[in-house]
Structure formats: structure tokens, C-alpha cells
Amino acid sequence: MRAVQIGVGSMTFGRTWRKGLMEIEGVETVGLIDPNPAFLEEARGFYGLPAESCASWASKEFYEQVQADFIIDSTPHSFHYKNAIEAMRCGLNVIVVKPMSDTVATAATMVKEAERLGRKLVVAQQIRFMQPVLQLKKLIAEGIVGDVAYIQADSYFTRQGPVRDKWYQPHPLLLECAIHQFDLIRWMTGLEPESVMADAWNMPWNDEVWGKKTAIALFQMNNGSRALFRGLSTEQPGESYPGHWEIEGDKGVLSLIKGNIYLGGERIWPAEEISEAELDLPALNAEVLKDAIAYFAGNESPVLSGADNLKSLRMAFGCMDSSEKGQRIQL
Template identity: 25%
Template sequence: MSGMKAVLVGLGNFGSGWYKRLRRHAGVQAVCVVEANAQLRETIDPETPFYSSLEDAIISERPDFVINVTPPHIHTAINEIAFAHGLPVLCEKPISNDIKDAQYIVGQAERKHIPFMISENYRFFAPVLKAKELLDSGVIGKMSSVHIEFDRYHVVPVPYFGRLANGLLEDVTIHHFDMIRYFTGQEAVKVFAKNSNPPGSWTESTTIHLTAWMELDGGTVVDYHGNMMAKGKQTEWYGDWRFEGAEGAISITSNRVKLMRDGMPDEVYTFEGVGDLLSLDEFLAALKQQREPKPSGRDYLKSQSLVHAAAVSSRKGITLTVEEALREA
């Protein structure tokens, strides 16, 4: 895909990485940048067009698509400007911190038939892609349960994290909840969750420990443990997973994907021929093929709704459905 011009909005914590990614991607011919902080212009090549206004950048540069890497509370304003000009958007998660706002933006994209994708990079890691391939092959039979552990000791310096009601759930676990839907192809029927802070937590303004349980519409039961204050084992960012089925089990642990079946030795898989992909690869491929990108805003809204349900469950101390939780919004 040659000749595509991107406008990158945001040069903050993740923006610099996106800038480098866009500059070296074969499908992107040119990049311009929008950033309110003029001092950050010094962090990019001087020949790159730089603007403080997305509106001005669109009018002057006539880009083909927008990469929205602004803080979550600014996502909606940027997405609306892009949609007003009919431009496809690849937006960092979440769609918005507010579930009603997220519903509104997804509705806008759909009504205007504008491609809108969320950059859910955890779906594109090589071990995740390999485990998905095995699960889809049916090698473990009907899935009965999923067990997930996420353990890191990680102090988050980004200001918006501390302003979240439940930092771990909203900023990190959203990846894992999206992966549950991606791996299983099922949606949650019932959810129970408990947000808390472990003793000695490095934050008092938000929560960084989560226990959750959910029942999926295919009958699969999921249990989740997440902790950003872990002093013991440290998992990968996408966590450790175990899928139990009628005919076997699959695990993902420390970049190893393993298949276990009765009477057969464990099979450990490498990722030759798989490899990490980028959400940008999927976005550009979808634009070229004129199809819906994965995950689209519409699909990702279901992952955010599951996060919202977990937050409501924790606050009320009850098990509920996603629909019941959305009525609380």
C-alpha cells in the first residue's frame, strides 16, 4: 500500500513510538504530526510537518487516515474532527473513559460508514496468534474454562492513570478482557468482580488489584487474577493463560504456548511463520481490502462494556449481566 499519508495526533507517552512506527512502515508514504505541546516538536525530524490543530493539519496536508494517540479524555474530540472530514481512524484504547461517550462515537462512525479501529496490540503478539490458531482448530474440544493470571510490579507515571476509578481494570485488564472475547469467540453472560488495593500499594488514588469471574454464552467459565503490585512471579503483559477443554488444554506462559492431551507428551510451539504483527498492519490491510478492521470500534465496545460491568459489579458487590450494568451508565 503505497501513497498513504498519516496524521499522528499526540506525541506524548505513546506518540513517539507511533511516530517511529509510521516513519518506517512500508504502507505509509508520509506523516504529519499534531501536538498541542510545541516543545515536543524537538523530538521528531525537523522536516516533518507539525501542527497544533488537527483541523489545520487536515486542511493543509489532506491525509488519508488519522492515528489518535491522545490521552483518553481527548479521544472523542479528535475522533469527531476526523469523522467530520470522513477520515478513517486508528485510535488507542479505550474508545473513551466514559461508556456512554464510547457508544456515541461508535455510533457516529457507523452512521457515516467511516472505518474506525481500536489499536488492541495484545491481539497481535505471536504467542497470542499461535494460541488462537490452536483453539480455532478445535484440538482441545469444547472449551470448559479459562484461567488468567496477570502479575507485574509496575508503577505507572502517566498522570491519567491515577485519575481512573480503577486503574488496573480500565487501563490494563481491558486488554485481557478483550483477549477473552478474541480467544473464545464468546460473550459474557454474567460477571462478578472485586477491585481493591494490596497492602503497601504504590497508589492511593486508584485500584491496582482485581479478581473477576465470568460465565460466557458458550458455557465457558473464566476466572481472572490481576495485580500491579506483585512481588513474586512477573508475567508477560498479556499474562499467563490456561484453556481447559474436553480433549486437552492449552497454556500460554512466558512466551511459551503448550498443548497438553491425555496419553500424549506436551507439545511446545515456536512462532516461526507467525511472528508479531502490528495493529497498523491490520488497519492498513482493512483499508486496502475495503473491509471492517479487527477490532473495529463496534467490536471493541463489547470489551469496554465488559470492563464497565466489572466496575459496576465491584462497586455493588453483586453478580450481574453486562446489559444490567449498561443500564447503570
């Protein structure tokens, strides 16, 4: 299948797709799009493409010229809606990096438009493919803790917090970071959120510029259980992804601490204790790409789809709404 990447260059998150694009059999990079000429030129050199395979902006003519089958959109999220709608209307399938879009309305339209046009939309929530996450999901499905009653997910940042000085957004932590844990809460447990109470703020050492960098959210899940998320920009030690998890059911408690899984306090995975979970984004994005290619080729049960991801995105926006209104929000 013939890929066009939008948002390229070794200085950007777009670089993390190179491994999959180069190594996966049956995938060929045929076009690159980026308004930054230096980034475009560097990526062109990497893929060894002629100048006519590169463009500053997406267009129907360009997609037709390079005979693209799908796009990987790794631009900032405010551009995802336009890029996805245009590509789908040109007959292409779409892989878009998280977050799917910068509002629920635009994301919902992307999902509806994919259905209407018969296109496939994938949101690259690659943390789903981390080994400890896959193990936890399997253990929960096997019933090792019984019916899930309580979930806690903690994600730790430095005191500076997840600052995005490239563009302003009011909630960088909730939209760009917590979206991973929100997605994992749903995916690992198979439960869906019904409502949320949340608070997002800044610690005294954080500037208000670049938005709120700490948040706590309590979700009520559809089996009556509660899921507590804490995203902390503090000096407390811990990792951002997948973070520290506690999942308690009527038969026991599973913990995920620095990539190790414990049952009732006893380590059960991996065989040798590790010091931290390995976060290899190029390898994880290669897994996303394999899942997407199979979906485009007809697999009806992909790990990642836009329709599914909309439910995770609603959790992030529900938190913002709750924090701003000081109320519980139905999801």
C-alpha cells in the same frame, strides 16, 4: 495513505507508531499534533517535516491543509472521543490507542458516528498480534481442547502496580491493562461474555491515590463456560502481557506460561523453550497499522474494529460496576 498523528514525542506511547509509519509502504506521515511544543518539535525532527505540518490542536483547516486520510490518536483516553468525532466529521478514518474512551457512552457514540458517517474506526489492541496469542487462537479454533469450559488469565505487575501519575483515574488496572486480557478472552476463544462478578481493590502496600491496582473478575461466557481474570500488583513472579493463561476444554488443557504453550503439561510451542514472551510494541503496532490500512482500503474483515472493541471495553466497565455495587452485572 496520509497519516496525522495526535499525541507524539519520544517520551510517550506515541513513539511506538514510528516504526510502522516509517516502514510500511503506502503510508506517509503528513501531520503531527501535540499541545506540548517540545514533544512536537522532537517528533517533527524525527519525521523531517516542515513547521506547517505541525499543530498544537486538531482543526478542520489543518486536516485539509495536510490532506490527511486518517489519524492515529495516541493521546490519553479522555481525549479520544473529541479527536475521533472531529476527525470523522472531517472525512478521516481513525486509529485510536486502547482504551477506546473513558466511558462506554462516549465509546458507543464513536462507533455509531463511524457507522453513520461511513468512516472506519480501529482500536489498536495490538496484543492480538503477539505470536503466542496467534498460536493459541489457532489451536483453540482447530479444536485441540474441544469445547472451551474454563479460561484463566493472570496478569502480573510489580508491587507498585500500574500507577499512572500523569492523570487520575479510579481504575487504571481494569481500564488500561486488563482491557488487553478481556479483549484476548473474546478474540482467542470466539466466545462472548454475558455477565461478570468482579472486585477491584488495593493491596496494603498500595496507596489509594491513582486508583485501584489489583482486580479479580469472573465472567460467564455465552457457552456457559467461565473466564477468570486476575490482575495482581504483588511480588509474585509473572508477566503482564499476554500473561499466564489456562484454557481447558472437554478434550484437554492448553497453558501459556512465559510465552511457551503447553498441552496437558507438554510444551508444544515454540520449538525452543523461551524465557518470556517478547513484547515488541513498535512491531506489534506496525501490524495494527497494516490491518487498519487494509480495512481503510476495503477489507471487510479487519482484526481490529471499534464495533468489536466496544464489547471488550464493556467488560472493563462491567467489572468496575460490579466491584462498586457488589453485584453480578449483565453485559
